[in-house]
Amino acid sequence: MIYPHNFEQKIGFDTIRELLKGKCLSTLGKERVDNMCFSDKFAEIEEQLCQTTEFVRIIQEEDGFPDQYFFDVRPSLKKIRIEGTYLDEQEVFDLRRSLETINDIVKFLNRDDEEEKGFPYPHLRTLAGDIIVFPQLIGKIDQILNKYGKIKDNASQELARIRRELSNTMGSISRSLNAILRSAQSEGYVDKDVAPTMRDGRLVIPVAPAMKRKIKGIVHDESASGKTVFIEPAVVVEANNRIRELEGEERREIIRILVEFSKLLRPSVPEILQSYEFLAEIDFIRAKAHFSIQINAIQPALEDKQLIDWTDAVHPLLQLSLAKHGKKVVPLELELNKKQRILIISGPNAGGKSVCLKTVGLLQYMLQCGMLIPLHERSHAGIFSNLFIDIGDEQSIEDDLSTYSSHLLNMKNMMKGCNERSLILIDEFGGGTEPQIGGAIAEAVLRRFNEKETFGVITTHYQNLKHFAEDNEGVVNGAMLYDRHMMQALFQLQIGNPGSSFAVEIARKIGLPEEVIADASQIVGSEYINADKYLQDIVRDKRYWENKRQNIRQREKQMEETIARYQKEIEELNSSRKEIIKKAKEDAERLLTESNAKIENTIRLIKESQAEKERTRLARKELSDFKESIDEIGSKEHDEKIARKMEKLRDKQSRKKEKKSTPEKVIPKEVKVEPLKPGCLVKMKGQTSVGELLEISGKNAIVAFGMIKTTVKLDKLERTNSQPVAKKEQKSSFVSSQTQDEMYEKKLHFKQDLDVRGMRGDEALQAVTYFVDDAILVGMSRVRILHGTGTGILRQLIRQYLQTVHGVAHFQDEHVQFGGAGITVVDLA
Template structure:
């Protein structure tokens, strides 16, 4: 990209903002060197990195890269076996600490299968925890090593402290004792690394020792007393040993780091790149940016774009399109109406997008990859432009015409201004026509009406304008595509108080063609406003309809849930009542069987038990009647002649189907077989079912030889027990197997699912105890596998 366009479109200010978000000096350098790319795949990769980093920031917050220091010089010295200093080792430790934190940031609370464009970089980081821990253990600060950096250093420093204590003790004894009168001050000081006391010059002979220094006036001598010379010598020897031991420790640490130079270089490169990427993401978040879609067809579609250098609370979003239905856009309108901002927005968005930066616009805005962006945008927009200004703009235009091609975006601000309007308009039309023939994408702002006509009459060229409210004399800063800007000079002058007579006289100087053109523009503007108002009203109606639809759907959903709940509760209650009746009937039958076998049991006792059963059935019948909201169907009252042994009937009080076992007696009582239950009921409690009866050749024509088709037609060959407990499943399975056996089904399929196997085990334990079950097995491939059991009857 040419540097002039970058400067004109204020790309450098975006780079300055980006640099502020980088945490390390190397990443800041990368930000400052960021240039727009012309490779589509590289641009898409950069955009993907920015989007992935932004997604991580929104999910987990920002990550800090402060502490990443430039250790490239230290790495080079380590590679040749040099010993590096404490500061360099601390810089390496700081880098590794950041590496560890960033590595933890990447894996904390994340899906282990998650992967984006940054995951490989995060995974390649090597925190080298043993190295950083060793450096931190040995080095206390930028100026000192820890005492326990090595056993030898610990021993040396302990000895130094002991000797220091002895020296101080002896000197303090002298200072506070008889030598006090010979001293200038009662203090202990150091000269040339040795402990001394300040002695008055006239008393030099009173304190034997070595003179190391004297005051500027010569009145004070700094004397090392003879009593501490030996101790000071020992202390100096220990200091030399300490320096040698420190050098050995630094050599050891340097050797340890030297073994990891490749990993350190990789960590530095990866952290710098990640810092750079997350700086781009932070910039995107600060301006509510989104990733644009890129193409190579010269197509631009910006949705609600906001210039990133303007106050986002005040800037008016604009919609701009170029390159799809037209390749050249001419924008007209009053000064300060936003024309220049529109040009800069398109140019700056293009540069930012091609540099891998997000743009402050709605999702799925489109930008094209341009090899060059040219911009001739001047800050001087006064009508009193001088010839030199025109010459400067024309010089820029000439340089643009030398290089522009079909992969160029060209932006002109006030093209042709600064000279005679007629000649300026003619030049502007010629320049735009030339660029249009080359296939360049062009946006130009102008005040010339001739360019409006040029746009209306030339294919591939479109008018646009920045809307202006004549009533308030203020621009709205909205960019309208397809509408040429109307000259508002007369209307504005009238609003500002210019005499109507002068305005009318001015109108007489306009040609008929100019008046017709202005009237056409005014008519177009009025129609546009009307259409926009109607569109807003239609959108309002659509929103209201959508809300009504949502409320109706929500209401219907609640009704469906309520209905299902009521039906579920009713079925549950009915099942409980029937189960209660069945359990009581089973108990009574067992009692009858027990009474029949027991000696000395009277018929009165048996009749009492039968009476209890009848009362229980009557109670159950009442409960069922109360729970059943639907009216019962009327049925024909049966007589003894209507029934035959083997007929299919329904016991109304129990709501169960069965077959006639005996004919009615004089009171109308008869026995009915209902599955495994054989009970005496009255003929008034029965309803005859219409069944098709088939007699086989091997059966007699009595009731015992009839096959009931209604039972086999109503009983399914499969029962589904999924979602039930073992007790619920066995209770339902018991009734189902009785019905299937009576219906002469050869085999049935029980669906119990795989799950934990508890339901399958309970079903198999039950089947093992059934005498009418010939065999059972798990399903094979295609039958449901271990999720079903196939049962065969005897």
């Protein structure tokens, strides 16, 4: 039950209907919007909400929903129920396209989705479950209509014959007219730029009035100025008459074809009309979904009981209005349940009480009409069987009703019709008459509402109603907040305490004389003024502590997030630490094996060269010390040492770039530098590879490094006396502790992949040279060079260089699964 009859107008739902109609694709959906009505059936409402929610997902996630042809051909289909009637070409064309849309929608909603493990839109699919599609009918229409909606030439043999003869006749007329026209132009009867034209469906020649006797024929028309007459030559009169006859035959044949098609269509009209009801429902749901997206509406948790538990609820029309000016609505938080059913809202005028009331009425009505509503997703909503509203001035001269009389009439009807499943909305409860008796009657009515366990939202300024809410279970006070310092309304609802009307403060704000305010305060008494002040202070303090509580909650949340983040980082760090230590142990063991072999080799060489026994003893002692240092790895003291080194690594990494960009200062020796010339031995600055300078061209030089010829910037070369020989194995007698640490650190940070994609040839060779030298130094057995495929030049240069490196045992393409010819895998000796 909805009371009164203009309920929708009072809450603004009539505007919602108009906005919904604007989002419909056809009259199909608009009719559904007009027929949309309030329901108190839980299953029906939930189904409608789920359908709209699914369509919101379609709009936001899908690109291929078929919504291009929504035509309402129901009037045309109902018309052809009468024998002998038929659909015209446009109606058949609209029928064909809309039937195809219905077919595509049903197919879309019935599709299987492997990711969803079933049907992605189950509620919409249920809607499409019993809908009949008509592919044979679409095929029949395609036989008679082309893609532009016109009857095809081959729709029937007779039509094909007529159009063929029509084309031939028109062609002969055109040729005859052109011949006559050329003759008239050559004799000067007609201007050179004149062409045949059409008048009353007949081809004619424009001629000057003075020359109309020169061409035999029938004058059909003349121009508005009278300077041109249009003559149909006698030789084409018969042909033009034939064209008229053929056009008549064509129209009759087209009508015959359409009548035959309509006869075929007639038995299926009831099923087709049912399919159009489905199309209308889809149009309606689509409009609701688009409107929901526009107002940021969602489907709250719906419960089959009387409940309002809303968070961040906003009035959709107010939201749209303020958005045009770049403003936002202050959201509403409201809770009505079995323990607090009726909310008494007090507060200043223009503080948002009526907006709050209308928001509750509009959102609840929208929800029970199957529409999504704008609030937070954690909100809960219930179902009410009856909605009553009393808002605005209802005085009527015809019915001899004053404002207060109309309010009393509404109260009477509400008390008569309300029950525990009702929601009442009353603005300015008890207003419109003398305050003392008005407040008393309002309190008495409120008592009846509470006894009937009715739910409601009521706005008032009366103190006795505020006291009633404090003293009676089921009724709760609420206040629209007001900033006393800024002298402006905050439009926030706070439940738990009554609100002050701030009458004195507002009077001062608008400039009422202070003596008038003082007189008023004296009239009402200090008790009332003090009580109102205490009420303001309570609201202010509650707001202060509420803000404090919110800040504490936010801080706690931030602290929890920070603790969780640190815990995660500690876990990752411990995991990385274990991985580093494990890798360090493996590297140390390999380094120990290699060093042992080298030292044994050194001892053998010493013995062979009959070196001093003391030198041999020192070498063996160094080996023993190195073994002991490796054994310490994994101990607690060593773990702490590793942890300290990990801290230092970050500092060293940050200084790494500085070391590269800032070369080491060296005291230059005064030596005479000879200029570079072809034939001399050179090397690239900072490298050891020696090559022969072959040619100098401007700022560039061509250098041969072994079998490789490459172009290098001249300023990157320097003269050398060293010979280009292969590297010799370095002999050492012992490995110092400092060397061990440096080798360990270098090994720890060495990466086995080098990426030179995008570099020039000389840059790539320089990078590969450093990389291979470092890999050999730290004892890597295998490295990878990423050069890409491209034209293959970079790959060829790198591999030519690798052939000249003594420490390279073998190189080949990476496995095709991991990069193929774009990566060279290098095995080191």
